[in-house]
Amino acid sequence: MKVVTRFAxxxxxxxxxxxxxxxxxxxxxxxxHQGKFYLRIEDTDTLRSKQEYTDSILASMNWLGLDWxxxxxxxxxxxDLYNQYVDxxxxxxxAYWCSCSPEDVEKMREEARARGENPKYNGCCRDRGLRPxxxxxxxxxxRLRAPQTGITVLNDMVKGEIVFNNAELDDMVxxxxxxxxxxxxxxxxxxxxxxxxHVIRGDDHVPNxxxxxxxxxxxxxxxxxxxxxxxxxxPDKQKLSKRHGATAVIxxxxxxxxxxxxxxxLTLLGWSHGNDEFFGLEDLVREFANGRLNPSPSAxxxxxxxxxxxxxxxxxxxxxxxxxxxxxxxxxxxxxxxPEKLLPLxxxxxxxxxxxxxxAAAMKFMLIDAAQMEYDQKALEKTITPESRAxxxxxxxxxxxxxxxxxxxxxxxxxxxxxxxxxKFKQVGPPLRVALVGALAxxxxxxxxxxxxKEQTLARLTKFQ
RNA sequence: GACCCCAUCGUCUAGCCGGCCCAGGACACCAGUCUUUCACAUUGGUAACAGGGGUUCAAAUCCCCUUGGGGUCGCCA
Numbered sequence: 001m002k003v004v005t006r007f008a009x010x011x012x013x014x015x016x017x018x019x020x021x022x023x024x025x026x027x028x029x030x031x032x033h034q035g036k037f038y039l040r041i042e043d044t045d046t047l048r049s050k051q052e053y054t055d056s057i058l059a060s061m062n063w064l065g066l067d068w069x070x071x072x073x074x075x076x077x078x079x080d081l082y083n084q085y086v087d088x089x090x091x092x093x094x095a096y097w098c099s100c101s102p103e104d105v106e107k108m109r110e111e112a113r114a115r116g117e118n119p120k121y122n123g124c125c126r127d128r129g130l131r132p133x134x135x136x137x138x139x140x141x142x143r144l145r146a147p148q149t150g151i152t153v154l155n156d157m158v159k160g161e162i163v164f165n166n167a168e169l170d171d172m173v174x175x176x177x178x179x180x181x182x183x184x185x186x187x188x189x190x191x192x193x194x195x196x197x198h199v200i201r202g203d204d205h206v207p208n209x210x211x212x213x214x215x216x217x218x219x220x221x222x223x224x225x226x227x228x229x230x231x232x233x234x235p236d237k238q239k240l241s242k243r244h245g246a247t248a249v250i251x252x253x254x255x256x257x258x259x260x261x262x263x264x265x266l267t268l269l270g271w272s273h274g275n276d277e278f279f280g281l282e283d284l285v286r287e288f289a290n291g292r293l294n295p296s297p298s299a300x301x302x303x304x305x306x307x308x309x310x311x312x313x314x315x316x317x318x319x320x321x322x323x324x325x326x327x328x329x330x331x332x333x334x335x336x337x338x339p340e341k342l343l344p345l346x347x348x349x350x351x352x353x354x355x356x357x358x359x360a361a362a363m364k365f366m367l368i369d370a371a372q373m374e375y376d377q378k379a380l381e382k383t384i385t386p387e388s389r390a391x392x393x394x395x396x397x398x399x400x401x402x403x404x405x406x407x408x409x410x411x412x413x414x415x416x417x418x419x420x421x422x423x424k425f426k427q428v429g430p431p432l433r434v435a436l437v438g439a440l441a442x443x444x445x446x447x448x449x450x451x452x453x454k455e456q457t458l459a460r461l462t463k464f465q
Numbered sequence: 466g467a468c469c470c471c472a473u474c475g476u477c478u479a480g481c482c483g484g485c486c487c488a489g490g491a492c493a494c495c496a497g498u499c500u501u502u503c504a505c506a507u508u509g510g511u512a513a514c515a516g517g518g519g520u521u522c523a524a525a526u527c528c529c530c531u532u533g534g535g536g537u538c539g540c541c542a
Contacts, residue, residue: 010542045541102540109538118467119538141540159470168468168538176540183542206469207537230471230535237476237534265477268491272478275490294478296471297535304477304492310505351505362504414501429501441503 003035004197007061007068008187010042011053014248015060017300018202018232018240021266025229026200027066028267028288038194039072044186046076060249064259065281073194075186082181085189085219086142086174094218095174097132097140098125120170123148142175144218152210157227158293159203164210172211184208188215196224203228203297229270230297237299244300252305256328256356258316261309268308269298278311306354313353318346321359328360334367344451348443365437366451370459376439379430383440388431389464391423395432396461399449405457407450414446435464 007023009015015023030037039061043049054072061068089095100108100121109119125143132140147166154162174185181189191199206228216223234244246252252262264279273279273291313321322342329336337345345363353359365373398417402409414432418425430440436448436457449457 008542012542042542048541098540105540113466116466120467162469164469170538173540178540180540182540187542202536203470204536208542210469228470233535235476239535268477270477275479277477277491292479298478299476301476301492307492349504352503418501425501433502437502439503443502443504445501 001197003030003033004038004195005030005035005200006038006040006191006194006196007066008040008042008190008201009057010045010048011050011057012045012048013053014250015057016240016247017249017266019057020060020064020249020262021232021269022201022229023061023066024064024263024266025227025271025293026198027068028284029198029200031285032288035197036069037067038070039068040190040194041072041074041076042183042186043074043076044180044183049076056250060253063253064249064263066263073190075190078186078190079180081193082186082189083175083179086181086185089144089174089218090142092218094145095142096126096128096145096171097130098143098171098173099128099130099140100125101139118168120168121172123171126171139177141173141177143171143173144214146171146214152213154206154209154213154226156206157198157200157225158230159206159228159295162206166210166214169210169214174215184211184215188212188219188221191224192216192219192221198227199224200227200229203230227293229293230295232266232269233297233299235299235301240300254357256325256358256360257305257309258312258324258356261305261312264312265305265308269300270294278308280315310354313350313356318343318350321350321356322346325356325359325363328356329363329367331357332360332364334360334364337367348447348451352443365439365442366448370456370463373438373460373463375434379434379438379440383431383434384464385431388427391417391428392431392435392461392464395428396458396465399454399461400458402454405450405454407444407446410446410449431464436460 005026007019007026009019009023027037039058041054041057043054058072086095090097105121108122108124112119112122121143126145130140146169150166152164152166152169154164156162172184173182175181209226209228213223232240234240236244240247246255249262253259260281263281263284267279267284267288268277271288271291271293273287276287279287316324322339325346326336326342336342345366346359349359349362349366353362395414395417398413399405399410402413414428415425417423418428429445433440433442433445436442436445436452442448452460
């Protein structure tokens with residue numbers, strides 16, 4: 001059997017982490033089985049759907065490296081199709097017209113609730129045999145004539161067998177008075193039409209599934225295999241929301257994450273393959289079917305994501321990182337050095353950064369001019385004394401006289417100065433670092449000076465005389 | 466309230482068709498090593514089978530109950 005899946009976002013916001021993960025699972029599953037992976041934009045809610053969000057979602061999919069087959073399908077363009085199916089149901093007697101108003105139905109629900117029952121529509125129009133008449137065609141909805149007894153069984157790929165009592169389900173609306181399909185109707189029609197073999201989605205859809213199965217059955221259509229993956233929770237184990245900070249894929253792109261790291265991390269949330277954790281995209285495609293989907297929800301941990309990103313950064317060449325970090329340097333409004341100047345900076349600093357944004361920020365002191373230097377106040381107080389100023393002045397003229405301004409020459413000069421004057425490195429190193437870097441921590445001093453260049457190094461030292 | 470799902474270290478998890486597990490890995494945390502500092506790296510450490518009943522020679526692993534967490538109950542998707 002050829003696998004066919006889809007990712008079906010509704011364009012009411014950017015692609016968020018939860019959506020991204022269901023997209024990833026579908027994509028991995030499909031690519032592993034060499035099937036077809038489609039994109040379907042669920043934009044039947046014309047009020048909340050926005051083109052800019054569709055664009056943003058597609059852009060995030062591209063960024064993540066998730067390609068899809070064919071052109072995206074827009075539900076808003078397929079109302080005629082949905083109506084054909086609704087009409088079929090009407091003709092076969094699996095659906096009926098209902099003239100109850102939303103208020104009427106709300107009242108029924110209240111009554112059911114008061115009785116301690118599942119709130120639902122009471123089926124009062126079921127056997128009235130209503131037909132739209134010229135007088136009030138627009139007021140009628142179409143409902144499914146759902147079985148009132150028996151059970152509906154969902155055989156889920158990740159959760160196993162889930163049994164629902166049909167008595168708990170009601171006659172759901174399939175078509176609104178304005179002719180628009182409801183969500184469950186549109187989804188089922190599209191999944192049938194598009195030949196879906198597997199429907200993998202968030203487990204917030206579990207309660208929808210028996211309703212959809214009922215529609216499949218009324219239509220006499222074959223069921224796809226369902227797989228409901230648990231939700232992603234915030235670090236506090238609560239439902240992930242804006243309250244938790246960055247929840248959209250685009251936020252992580254802006255934070256300087258590598259797309260393969262985000263994919264790797266999101267996949268690990270709910271999927272596992274023994275004790276293995278580091279996976280490239282190809283590894284995931286190859287191993288996905290050999291792993292295991294966890295039925296329990298998992299909490300999102302930004303720290304582990306950052307660690308994993310660092311691991312992925314290790315696999316990129318400095319050349320690649322230099323290209324990737326450039327936009328982040330610009331975003332920080334720092335001058336972008338020429339490629340041959342940028343490369344050694346990346347090499348010097350890459351181990352110290354967990355993200356591209358970190359890397360750009362770590363470069364700041366190397367990219368600005370002596371006049372723009374900012375100094376950590378505590379570091380200044382701790383290291384800059386009349387005595388250390390004298391050392392810095394001496395070093396300045398020592399370095400000035402160097403024939404070659406390279407790391408090894410600087411190293412020899414620096415250590416020669418320390419030893420020649422019977423000093424401890426601690427008396428010279430920290431003040432020198434503060435003068436050059438602006439803080440007490442940073443990369444190797446001699447490397448810093450050689451990359452800064454003679455002019456800039458001397459200018460920074462001059463400020464402390 | 467009704468229905469459904471879930472339950473191993475703080476977090477992600479291995480294990481879960483029972484014995485090799487007084488529970489393994491990773492992140493985080495703590496300590497040591499390395500180092501001119503910081504970081505990286507590396508070594509070691511703290512830390513969990515929610516509780517109670519069964520079944521069994523044997524249970525983290527199977528069953529039941531309790532508790533806790535989550536989801537859904539729209540003419541939204």
